[in-house]
Amino acid sequence: MKLLKFGGTSLANAEKFLCVANIIKQKKDVEQIAVVLSAPANVTNYLVTIIEKKIQNNKILETINLVENIFVELINNILKIQSDFNYQKIETIIKKEFDELKSIIHGVVLLKQCPDSIRAIIISRGEILSVFIMKSILECKNHSVTLIDPIENFLSIGNYLDSTVDIPESKKRINKIKIDKNDIILMPGFIAGNEEKELVVLGRNGSDYSAAVLASCLNAHSCEIWTDVDGVFTADPRIVSNARLLKSISYQEAMELSYFGAKVLHPRTIEPISQFKIPCFIKNTNNVESDGTLICEKNNSEKNFLKGVTHLDNIVMFNVSGTSIKYVGNIIPRIFTTLSRNNIKIILFTQSSSENKIIFCIMNNEMDKVLSSLNKEFQLELKDKLLNSFQITNNLSILSVIGSNIYQKHNVASKIFSSLGEGNINILAVAQGSSEHSISLVIEKKYILKAVQKVHDAFFYNKKIIYAFLIGIGGIGSELLAQILKQKQYLDEKNIIIKFLAIANSKKILILENTTKLCNWKNDFKQSNETFNLKFLNKFIKKNHFSNSVIIDCTSDQYLSEQYVNFLENNFHVVTSNKKANTSKFSYYKNIRHTAYKNNKKFLYETNVGAGLPVIETLQKLFQTGDNLIRFKGILSGSLSFIFGKLEEGVLLSQATREAKELGFTEPNPYDDLSGIDVARKLLILAREVGYEIELKDIKIEPILPIDFKKCNSVNEFFLQLKKLDTFFLNRINKAHNIGNVLRFVGTIENKGECYVKIEEININDPLYKVKNGENALAFYTNYYQPIPLVLRGYGAGNKVTASGVFSDLLRTLS
Incomplete structure (x- = not known):
């Protein structure tokens, strides 16, 4: 048996629902399958928004109707494509569900509170309706379907909003269900039941976790998580354009990636499949032919021991210091106990005995709770000045490099530090050794995207990139672009990429958005309406300081030459044919060189004397x-x-x-x-x-x-x-x-x-x-x-x- 799980983006509209039905059919022709479904895209978000009162009371009904219309429009469009779809039956179910939902939410508004038990009922409606709709589509295609009720069959331990499934007991219950070997098994994700048979939900990525649990209970030989990406990448492809798809990763690597922010699977999802050694594939409903990424016990297909660079945002760092830290054997257990008592997870922890300092990181939304708990726990130490007031640093991110036995590799940390150093990115804390599979660093959030790109390039990208900003497109500037285009094959052979961020003259600028496509630059420049001036230039260079950014001055402009120190201080190299800077006052001449040296940047002007002669x-x-x-x-x-x-x-x-x-x-x-x-x-x-x-x-x-x-x-x-x-x-x-x-x-x-x-x-x-x-x-x-x-x-x-x-x-x- 194989288990398939489809996320919300795979069920976003009628076409995608029917695409999922076709995938189910194709898999079913080979072997028996079980299917777990999420709510359609954005539905759960809307329901959560209603509960958290992020909208005004008078607009709550409007939002509920919006969600209801998503489902009504969905089944309308399914009917247009699949004419035998049982529209009336499903419409009745949808109306009944939303009538109940409106009644529940009306009570919440009157009481001005929403118990967790009610919250769980509200936010799980999307998954339940997804299953009813899919069941109807499959039955119209003459497939027999068995529904599994997770409230009855998944025994969950914990609270209403973040429960954990008791797999051995749930397995016993599911084994009692009579399932024909020709049936397709369907179950809504995200949902389970407690000992009182009340509905509970399984927390973040709960549907993925449901799928892993059901695969374990059914003794599935494999599990497929279908989403909107081809699999697991070495970095988030929305941030890092050259991120590459991984063919396979181990359970432990996947755990580390997801723990430190990768949108792959939640660590809870990996626990059941790793425990029962169930291979799991991450697949793309938009690219069915893609092999995806295999998550398995041992990863032998990937030559590179490194698997990815990921990041976690909205981090807060607590600094605990004082003379009492000398007795660290007492302080650390008390910190852990206090945070554990309040269900607060420590993301990263380091200690410096020489400086009497302990540093730990948590998520930003738990900061007030942590501060209050620590102040209460250590009130005597704070009063007697044995501990200093807790220092809190906001707006941080954690960058992590994930791989197999990473702590044994001598050059990993040095590469991370050197690549961040090149980008003038400070490291506030480091955690290495606590995990065999990751090195994590705390940096300021404003630098995280740049940091991820730089570290990723250092490990996964063997091409040398120049990010160029050309000012001056007269005879020299235009010829330069022509020569670069002509030499494309040579540059490719040498693994060199020249990415032009922008091309400008004294009047306007063409923003190229990091592209290497220059063939039509003259045409594109004519059509650009962006005015170029010094204010725009300064704003642009502060935003676009990549690891090897270069200002190319092909003008003879005096005013522009007076900006070279500014360019160098903003981590740009300067390449110029303009002689004005080198022939201005000697004090400025020296200042340029001092700034270049101080910022480890190059100031190159070979053409100032002798044009192309060296x-x-x-x-x-x-x-x-x-x-x-x-x-x-x-x-x-x-x-x-x-x-x-x-x-x-x-x-x-x-x-x-x-x-x-x-x-x-x-x-x-x-x-x-x-x-x-x-x-x-x-x-x-x-x-x-x-x-x-x-x-x-x-x-x-x-x-x-x-x-x-x-x-x-x-x-x-x-x-x-x-x-x-x-x-x-x-x-x-x-x-x-x-x-x-x-x-x-x-x-x-x-x-x-x-x-x-x-x-x-x-x-x-x-x-x-x-x-x-x-x-x-x-x-x-x-x-x-x-x-x-x-x-x-x-x-x-x-x-x-x-x-x-x-x-x-x-x-x-x-x-």
Whole structure:
């Protein structure tokens, strides 16, 4: 015999009721089955709400009618699908049940109290009606059905609302029932009877517990719990998107998972099936073909000894301290006895003898009762100052890692601590060793979702994830996205996932909700109506600080560059092509680096000098090994490299500049390139990298354009002005050419930190002689590289190489 149990979500509407009936039929064709049913989804919640007076008295009848209409609509819709359904009979039963219910609740309202015995009757109506409806559906399909009355046959011990079934006695009673071997056995879950044959209910997840008990009583060879998920996952898939389905877990692992918050089965459900060694499958009525998860005595199919990360919310932590704790042998038993006397369950308990401290955790809704009980029990100790006033910490959660013999594995705790440390999540208490199958930690509730994701990734996810926020979608930003899309296969092979949280420009933002789908980002961005500003940005980054979050700045915005310290303090790496931060005041330059170091975050800006060339990284590695700069000279502007190369070929200055602009080498207004300020900024960055504490104003610039050259309001006006210099530069080029030299716009750093930018005549023996067509070249004369310098040469301008450098920096955040 096999037992099937169907939860409320599996019975939410007519289609699902009939789907369950089909599953029952298919199983019955193989062997005899017994079925336990819950109330349809939300019905019990509505009934509990009425009793707990969470609605006003004048709306109680309205809520009862709402529940009644759920059942009436349900059978109406069943009739539409199954025309021979005995609608009249079931409608009469429903009306009778709700007439009685209205009468009971009317009495409760008049008396202004609801005894537990009456409460049990009210909240169990849904299960009883589910069974009547299913019985009628099955009988219409010519199946013979035997109903088991749990009030008569499940002897329960305990109170009206949270009873425990006496399995041996219940088994004797059920064995006396004459059940034809061809019959389908039906029973409402959640319900049992006490010695006086009064209805009682079985507490939280009572229907699952009913199913486990009935399986034990009927000697079922297996049990199937049908719900709305495929089985047991390594974490709640609603919280952790990469949670994976477990093929099997042991009874003890399932017990630990459910005890610490997993919505699988209640520990009480597992007790009967583990006692009688009944295998139990968790299955999905929405995905009947799924194998589900097997809960059994020994778990041999899963290679990973770890089974899941779960959490329990609404936890309160009590801190008991004082000199009397020295006599801990007396205090601890009294705490346990006091809480046990009041039916209060301790979730987690730790003790520190050196600090005279005891810590235990309970559920938030029991806090007042616990405080009152402890104050009464320890009133003398509190009065005599032997104990301090009880300290209570609210808004906590417990995170637990579950697995087989977890306490024997040396690296589990260290992985948990390191992953939480990376997320700057403090651990308030730890419990390990009390269970062979779990390690539990208390943390603040506001961090729990982040903590679960981080710990789960550390144990179950071998992919490296970058959570990216891109600001600036001009030439560089757009090209960066194109390159990431192009490299998807490579990233997949390297187990790297880049998840863009958002893409923004100066006006609006596209929220991508943690997706990796970028194919249609331009279209989606056009349709976005979300305005982007600093206030929105700060709110967004505080909400979305994942373990490897990165702000990518592909703008040239000064104001945005001034936010880097804020980004780093909020646990974001910063990757930028924007030179403004590194060329601002030296105090801010130092502050960025100090903040990055303090928060263990990366500030990467390789493209600030040389676009895609590995200039900064090379320089940093040189000086990490003890090298020192003697002298530097270089061509640091791709646009000016192109322009001066064209001048060498006889092209006029204005025409060469126009060509450079059309190729995207220059700034929107080429005046900014020809002013020399861009080269000065790059030279400043290099000078600071080698240790010179200088400002931009300290760099001497010999401009390409004359001092009296008018800065124009428009690009067209600029080119008209520039034509006036064509003859002057043509003559200067020819003069240099006549003696075998070329003109180059060069940035130089001397040994004492003197920096200057100017046009120089370069001879054939100089490493910068052949540099043109948009190339950059950087010659470093150091203790290790002299008299022949270390030269880095390559394209230093253009969206493709700059985006490539940003992409490379982005991947470096994983190291």
